[in-house]
Amino acid sequence: MSLAKPAMRGLLGKRLRFHLPIAFALPLVAAAAFKYGVTEPRKQAYANFYKQYDTTAEFNNIREAGVFESVRPTGK
């Protein structure tokens, strides 16, 4: 049984034509997935937190806890 002639030319080219577009597409997809799956939700979480953050009320809470050196608790 004699062997048939296999493909012998352009083997690397064929491999690159298949793998290089994937090699470029996959990192882009991964980056997009990370951006919209992780970083954007995190940024939104921070934005939402600080949207309803009352700085004055927080200041007074910390003041009453007595940990500031520049102001003393109101003693009320």
Add this chain to the structure above:
Amino acid sequence: MFRAAVRLSVSGARSLTWTRLGCTAPLAQRCYSHGGKQETDDEFDARWVNYFNKADIDAWELRKGMNTLIGYDLVPEPKILDAALRACRRLDDLASAIRILEAVKDKSGPHKDIYPYLIQELRPTVDELGISTPEELGMDKL
């Protein structure tokens, strides 16, 4: 082909339809001179058979030819390898003859069907010239 790959990585763009500057798939290994007639596979093979068939080929030309040939994106045709093995015989270079067989096996990469085919086609030549294959010498094992 390789210039297209370099362009692609430099630009960062990705495209599923590769523009290859007028090259077509069968002539994939010669893309950097545009304007002349493209060489066919048969012309390429004939050129290389001629190169190795030179009666007074010297050792440098043999090594240079093989190294250049191995650099292409192809596994050389049996007729080119036949001419190269006969050139080794004229130069009394058995080592290079066996090395050529090792080289084409390596060149086939993951395509394990190429080397057995080549040995099948080259068996008459290899027997005639008294060349042992790396397998026969146990040189294919580490």
